[in-house]
Amino acid sequence: MDLAIIEKIFAIVGGIIVFLVAVIAFWNDRKSVGIDNHVFKLMLVLLAVGAALAFFAAVGLLGNFPKAA
Amino acid sequence: MAVATLPHAQTADHGEVDRLYAETRDLRLNGFLLFLVSDVVLFSSFIFAYLYMRNTGQGWPPPGINRLDVAFAALNSVVLFGSGATMHYALENWKHGNFGRYAGLMVATIVLGAMFLCGQGYEYTTLYFREHVSWAGSGIFGASFFTLTGMHGFHVFVGVWYLTVLLLQSVHGVYTKQKYFGLTAGTLYWHFVDVIWVVLFSIFYLI
Amino acid sequence: MTVAAVHGGGIADHIHPEPQSFIRRYIFSIDHKIIGIQYIITGFVFLVLSGMLAELIRVQLMHANGGLVSNDTYNEIYSVHGSAMVWLVIIPLVTGGFGNFVMPLQIGARDVAFPWLNMLSFWMFPVAGLMLFSSFLIGAPVAGWTEYPPMSLQAGPGTSMWCAAIFLIGVSSTLTGINFLVTILKMRAPGMTFTRMPLFVWAQLATAPLSMVATTALAAALAALFIERQFGVPFYDPTKGGSPILWQHMFWFYSHPAVYIMILPAFGIISEVLPTFSRKPIFGYKMIAFSSVAIALAGFMVWAHHMFTSGLAPFLQLPFMILTFVIGVPTGIKIFSWMATLWGGKIHFTSSMLFAIGFLALFTFGGITGILLAAVPFDFHVHGTYFVVAHFHYVLVGGSLMGIFAGTYYWFPKMTGRLMNEFWGRLHFWLFFIGFNGTFLPMHWLGILGMPRRVPVYDPQFQGWNQFESIMSFVMTLGILIFFANLLVSIRNGKKGGANPWNARTLEWQIPSPPHYYNFKNIPAVYALPYDFSEPLPYTGLENELTDSPAPATAGAH
């Protein structure tokens, strides 16, 4: 199989897993207090966003594609 | 002078020592967060420089340079983001006293971080040898891409070592279930490195 | 007042025995007081060095055709003069020097939050200074303290040295900012709420985030310049696709807030000196405190007013112009409040007070010319001329340096236990004040009439005024020499001052001079603002500070 396709499949699967893990971790932590925990929650949200971006890039909805000439 | 010989550890009871720990931890936590803020500013400045140069009106990427490979970068990003998740759960497990699972997740984090670095190395060599894109020789594209991702890679590299040291420290009993500021700092740092990559990934590969 | 109340908020004392060896005590000390004095001594050494460069500049400009040094040497001299005055004199003195010595004492803390980091910050500073001055050996930077590319890309190897030195001092500044911010936010004595903090602490609180954030942006710009010079990686070189304007954006994004890093602590010093010697509460405490913060915030949004002529899109000029005008409002409020503090006082004209009053006049002038420069149409005329030179010397010498002198006369007794000589202090003031105005006032006019800055030779029609300025600069220098002589003699032979020679009311004056290693035997509790002369002191827990009784066994260990 083409290397690029393997890369994409891994990225898609990994993106979904990381997204779910980050969201679940955020949900478990949602009531925690303290400045460190607040920062952690913010970071988890951004992590989920990052995972989503990677997922969309891998499925081809986002990213650098040659513009239609 | 009397103050010079204060035997505080003898006079203070155990509860006071704990309170003192909480307070120094509070100072260190605030200091560490502010350090991360200044690091964010450092990255932001370079990101500003990149966006500024990118918008000086010659199209991007500049002629003669191919677009970056999104698929591989997405995979590599997922590796780094995954390490963020494992790191988060490592700290959670430490807090709950599951030291075994903590160690496993830490090792996973370190391995994933190292994998990200290898991926970046692979990407750099591909760019350099196959596409002839280099730091100094490819105009503002090479300058901004390699400077920013290199700076981030350096942070990851430092982070991998930092986490390794933390793991060894925790194996040797430097931290306890109650007192683990070093691990909190390590987790904050690692999350910070991840989140910077979210931004870099978006501005280099997605837009 | 219970013991618990006194100790209740005491936070994170660094309880180590006082070091006894000379090196750990005076060289690699982690005591904020020693570090503050180290900053002040080092800063004054660099003040002498860059003051000598300033005199070389003035001697060169005695004649329209120059003649003292070659053009290139002249360019090196003023570039190092500017860089050193900003980064090695004013910023370290007002933040590292007075901030370190005074701020923890004023908030009732035993040290800053990270004493070891504080020592590290300090030791970066002389190293950076030596690097900057030794760049003369390999061809110092020539493009002024702003180092605009492409000039700075072509200049000699000293420019890379300059980058490294400023980067180092920037890291030091950032670390100090972090340190102070945590100290002020977390380590105040119990009862010292935000609205009970002395105004010098407020000034440091407004400055610390500026040093932390803005200096990091400068570090990025410097790193890029260094990389481009050493490895040819294009950021700023237009022939390789880079943009010289990018440097200007990044540089001024730091250097405009840097102006406030330099002036806000001086505001703080003035706000301590004026009430003490007027025997009156500071007028409009909250307005002064909040306007410091407002100035610090607004300082991040006006950087491009340094770039009106460099090709900024016309419609971008407007917001930067108007925001710059707006900064005049909080500044004006401060000046009016200081003025009102004098009204109805019992003013004692100590040297410190003379400098504070001189500061008011000169800073007002410099602030007004700043408003003039912010108006885009007028800036088109005077940008890059001696008008600008005059403006920022009024703000930085007439403002910050006068504040530093006021602070030195004011806190010298606290640092050494001895007073400085008042007669020589007053002579210093008058020579300095007259010499300063004689040197810099005519520059406004020269700039408007057509004298560009950074020139070793100039149009002969300006020679008369330049000679007058040079002569007046000697008067100013004489004043500074008197100051240093006074300082050196007073350390050994000054009159003993006791704990509180000025009858001042902030916390640092309630403990012995010089303070002992832990500052406070007991951390005091604070009940009100310090500036109320008709009331008893608003502190409890200080009863034992001035007696010989040993500290209670719990002092230090909460």
Next chain:
Amino acid sequence: MVEQRDPAVKLDRGFWIVTAVLAVLSICGIIFWYAVPLQHWLPESAQPADQVDALFAFMAATSTALFVFVCGYILYFSIAFRARSTDAPDAIGVQIHDNHKLEFWWALIPALFVILLSVLSVKIWWGIQIAQPNNGMVLEAIGHQWFYTFRYPNVKGEVPDEMHLALGVPVTLHVTSSDVIHSFWVPTMRLKADMVPGLINTIRFTPSAVGTYKIICTEFCGTQHGEMNKQTVVIQSKADFDKWYQATQAAHANMSDALATVSTGAINLAGGDAAAGQQLFSQKCSACHAVGPFSQRIVGPGLKGVLDDPAHPNLVDGDKATPADVAKILQNGFKGDLGVMPNQAQNGLSDKDIANLVAYLASLK
């Protein structure tokens, strides 16, 4: 207790006398700046200068008034409220903390002043940046280390030494630089624009007084920056200007429109290495030129087939392009309808580099 701490503010006669004196002094200052405007010391030579002077007069007058009041009160308070030798050593001043009414007013006054100044500055900014006539004669000024040159429409090459302008004819002046940052400042015009390499800044004005006026560089540009104030703007009547313009046109008729050259000899193109040329192209040329057809422009045209595609007009001498022609452009630079290309002095190409590049371009078909 409260009364003692915050006594009612009483302003005595001395205060009002001083206020009156300061008011008189301020008015004198204001009259001074309007009676003796900037023009008195520094003549005006272009149309927006009068607006800048008006703004300056306003700002100088109001700031003088403000400064007189601040300094006057500081001086008066210092004298009137000095501690006297008859006072008890622990005597204290009037214990006033705040006066919200007063603070409101003195926050409002600078705010109003700022609003007024903003309105005036924006109006004059509009007059300088936006409202200037757009139909002006388009000129260019180019900064070099350490002199200026000028370009006129239909005059080949660059005009050295003096910049000639016609009285009353609007001018659109584009400024740029060939090396480092310079600045173009004519003090009598009250106008300035930085000359930034790679960037074109524009100022527009209408010459308004016949005479010879200095051009001064205000951005540090190297060793002889201080001597970059010798050249002048010559404003002449329309008839005199036309005479000069025609004479210059004739004198420059045989000049090349290419920029000044460094090495003048023909370049030996033998042994050019196309692979090295490709590398160079990606570094030096690709910012402005695509490897595509002639019509694919970035800054300059696409260069695919530059030596055999008939779509490429010959830029040098009108014949079919030869490798020597391309080398000549790389060597001498180019200026014309298609844009500006730097010459050898600016692009930093060695003769060998040029040979390599030509070989690479010849390989694109």
